Amino acid sequence: MKTRALILAAGKGVRMRSDMPKVLHSILGRPLVWYVADAARQATGMQPVVVVGYGADQVRQALGDAVDYTIQRQQLGTGHAVLQAEELLRSQADQVLVVLGDMPLLTAESLQKIVDQQSRHQGALTMLTIVQSEARGFGRIVRDAAGHIQSIVEEVQASPEQLKITELNPSVYCFNGAWLWDALRRVPLSPKGEYYLTDLVGIAVKDGLSIQTVAAEDMNEAIGVNTRIHLAEATALMRQRINNAWMLAGVTMVDPQTTYIEPGVRLGQNCVIWPNTYLQGDTIVGEQTTLGPNTIVRSARIGSRCEIIAALVEQAVVEDEVSVGPFARLRKGAHLGRGVHMGNFGEVKNSYLGPGTKMGHFSYIGDAEVGENTNIGAGTITCNFDGKQKNKTEIGKDVFLGSDTLLVAPVRLGEGAQTGAGSVVTHDVPARTLVVGVPAREWRKLGENG
Numbered sequence: 001m002k003t004r005a006l007i008l009a010a011g012k013g014v015r016m017r018s019d020m021p022k023v024l025h026s027i028l029g030r031p032l033v034w035y036v037a038d039a040a041r042q043a044t045g046m047q048p049v050v051v052v053g054y055g056a057d058q059v060r061q062a063l064g065d066a067v068d069y070t071i072q073r074q075q076l077g078t079g080h081a082v083l084q085a086e087e088l089l090r091s092q093a094d095q096v097l098v099v100l101g102d103m104p105l106l107t108a109e110s111l112q113k114i115v116d117q118q119s120r121h122q123g124a125l126t127m128l129t130i131v132q133s134e135a136r137g138f139g140r141i142v143r144d145a146a147g148h149i150q151s152i153v154e155e156v157q158a159s160p161e162q163l164k165i166t167e168l169n170p171s172v173y174c175f176n177g178a179w180l181w182d183a184l185r186r187v188p189l190s191p192k193g194e195y196y197l198t199d200l201v202g203i204a205v206k207d208g209l210s211i212q213t214v215a216a217e218d219m220n221e222a223i224g225v226n227t228r229i230h231l232a233e234a235t236a237l238m239r240q241r242i243n244n245a246w247m248l249a250g251v252t253m254v255d256p257q258t259t260y261i262e263p264g265v266r267l268g269q270n271c272v273i274w275p276n277t278y279l280q281g282d283t284i285v286g287e288q289t290t291l292g293p294n295t296i297v298r299s300a301r302i303g304s305r306c307e308i309i310a311a312l313v314e315q316a317v318v319e320d321e322v323s324v325g326p327f328a329r330l331r332k333g334a335h336l337g338r339g340v341h342m343g344n345f346g347e348v349k350n351s352y353l354g355p356g357t358k359m360g361h362f363s364y365i366g367d368a369e370v371g372e373n374t375n376i377g378a379g380t381i382t383c384n385f386d387g388k389q390k391n392k393t394e395i396g397k398d399v400f401l402g403s404d405t406l407l408v409a410p411v412r413l414g415e416g417a418q419t420g421a422g423s424v425v426t427h428d429v430p431a432r433t434l435v436v437g438v439p440a441r442e443w444r445k446l447g448e449n450g
């Protein structure tokens with residue numbers, strides 16, 4: 001039985017008060033609709049189809065080719081939106097799972113249950129239901145005396161009696177594909193001038209077909225984002241869900257309330273995360289690493305047994321047993337070898353620091369290659385930009401840079417070279433040579449032990 005998911009995302013989302021389509025507002029670094037698409041893909045095992053309309057190009061750009069698209073040029077209602085996928089899906093799916101693009105908290109497990117229920121019963125449709133006293137504008141599920149579903153009534157059209165119904169329609173359905181497309185043609189125009197998908201329920205009843213329901217276990221799953229207040233609520237719940245999963249997987253969080261982990265992040269066992277820490281993008285962290293407090297990691301690879309405190313780490317690679325911070329910044333292309341110590345007020349960009357190298361205080365290393373076990377003295381700076389272009393600095397292993405050394409690139413320092421405090425190095429320094437002064441000159445050759 002082949003099930004395809006259809007995600008409705010053609011509306012503007014007027015209450016967001018934004019030019020950006022509602023489904024592109026983000027939760028933990030990803031657009032709302034990404035979460036829906038991800039859950040739908042997991043539940044069906046197939047690429048979902050997204051109905052786009054308002055801001056179609058932006059939605060396409062955000063989701064790329066991970067989904068298929070169909071366009072709804074005029075927003076004539078949810079029923080009309082589904083009909084736009086007929087050409088794409090009629091011959092391609094035995095069942096169609098319809099979800100709204102603004103429900104990021106729906107889980108793949110719940111969607112799976114609905115799909116399975118529909119596969120077993122083969123009625124007209126299976127739908128998710130919630131029971132909740134706060135109606136939030138949801139359609140009411142109307143049942144007859146025997147408890148059989150009769151119809152869904154939209155809030156604007158509900159009678160005072162119907163408004164009291166607490167069984168609500170979150171708008172998640174799995175339809176029998178053979179029935180769906182022709183039934184959609186029988187949906188009447190509503191007084192609001194829209195074709196309501198919800199009218200299919202009444203039509204199924206008239207056709208004498210069965211309607212199955214699956215009750216939501218977690219009410220939060222049904223939260224639809226209509227305003228920025230809902231967006232903040234959904235963000236908090238998603239954060240909690242992600243954090244709980246990591247804690248169950250063996251990560252300690254000192255304060256989950258102030259720990260922000262995006263869905264693309266991977267963490268090893270026994271990591272400890274201190275408060276006010278943001279792990280973003282496709283960051284990967286090894287085991288037993290301590291992050292934070294006050295640390296932001298964006299799309300970086302961090303090894304095992306590292307300690308990173310009060311740092312901003314972006315698109316960098318940090319190998320095992322490295323310590324960074326407090327107040328450190330690793331920029332794009334920074335690569336710290338095993339056991340590197342990078343202390344306070346340091347910045348590294350597009351540079352490799354070999355294993356065991358120490359950079360304790362107040363340094364900038366940019367566009368450089370540094371060998372192992374080199375000591376980068378306090379205040380060392382690679383002067384990598386000559387006003388026109390970036391130039392490279394190469395520093396060998398076992399080099400000792402005195403405090404306040406300025407390395408005017410392009411420049412190379414051989415293995416075991418040393419610089420005196422305050423040196424301004426403008427020429428290459430041969431191996432095992434001490435240079436001092438401004439500009440730095442050879443002072444003496446060094447023996448085996450300096």
Ligand code: UD1
Pocket residue numbers: 008009010011012051053072074075076077078079080081100101102137138139140152154168169170171195196197198224
């Ligand atoms: C819909 C349901 C309601 C349910 C609620 C849950 C209908 C008629 N009503 O109401 O029973 O309780 O969802 O949130 O279906 N969309 C399109 N094209 C359109 C119209 C809508 O793509 O022409 C998309 C929107 O982008 C939105 C979603 O469908 O993401 C829901 O549309 P909306 O108009 O907000 O429906 P509700 O009034 O919330």
Ligand code: CA
Pocket residue numbers: 224226
């Ligand atoms: Ca809505």
